[in-house]
Amino acid sequence: MKTYMVLLAGLLFTLLSCTKEDRKLTLIQQEEAIDQFVQSLAKDTVLYQKGVVRAVLEPGISVDPADTLAAGDTIYFYYAGYIFSRGKGELFHTNSLAVAEANNRTLTGDEAAVHSGVVGEGKFLKGLDYGFPGMAPGEHSYVIFNADYGYGNTKVGLVPPMSPLLFEIWVDRIVKN
Known part of the structure; x- marks a missing residue:
């Protein structure tokens, strides 16, 4: 009986080790694909x-770096969330009417409203909280990150576990706090 318990514990340890290594490899591959995509954009x-x-993609209007978004500030923005697949993959959520229509989706009044929140307080995915600082009103950007900064190993809506994400962001305005 003890032999079986030791073998079972060893097998479980081996499986968990493989899973951790597989996860690390997946994240490295996601980072490489993101870097390749960003290089293909040829953006300044x-x-x-x-x-x-x-x-x-399009810089915002900012006279002084102190006017840009920082942790603790409130951002008002439109977005399109995509599962990253060497660029924009499948759209999983948006509050932009134009993006919804282009993807044969409909939005109700509330779904099409500008989204807002305080940066750095955990309201957003970690990838967005890290990508927002430095943005200015009127900016149009891609914020791209691996699964660790998104939903991780959890399936959320249309997003499978361990999915890298690309958010297209249109900053409407910011409120310095």
Whole structure:
């Protein structure tokens, strides 16, 4: 009986070790794919913040860096969330009427409203909290991150576990706090 328990414990340990290694490999592959995609964009402004990439497609209006978004500030924005697959993959959520219509989706009044929240307080996915600082009103950007900064190993709605994400962000306005 003891032999079986030792064998079972050893097998369980081996399986858990493989799972951790598989997860690490998956995250490394996601990072490599994100880097390749960002390089293909040929954008002047690409920022790396705490493992999150922000590619500025259209800069916002900011006279002074102190006017840009920082932790503790409130952001009002429109977004389109995609499962990253060497670029924009499947759209899983948006509050942009134009994006919804282009993807044959309909939004109710509340779903199409500008989204808001305080940056750095945990209201957003970690990847967004890390990608938002430095944004300015009017900015249009991609914020891209691996599964660790998104939903991790949890399936959420249309998003499978361990999915890297790409958020297209249109900043409506910010309120400095």
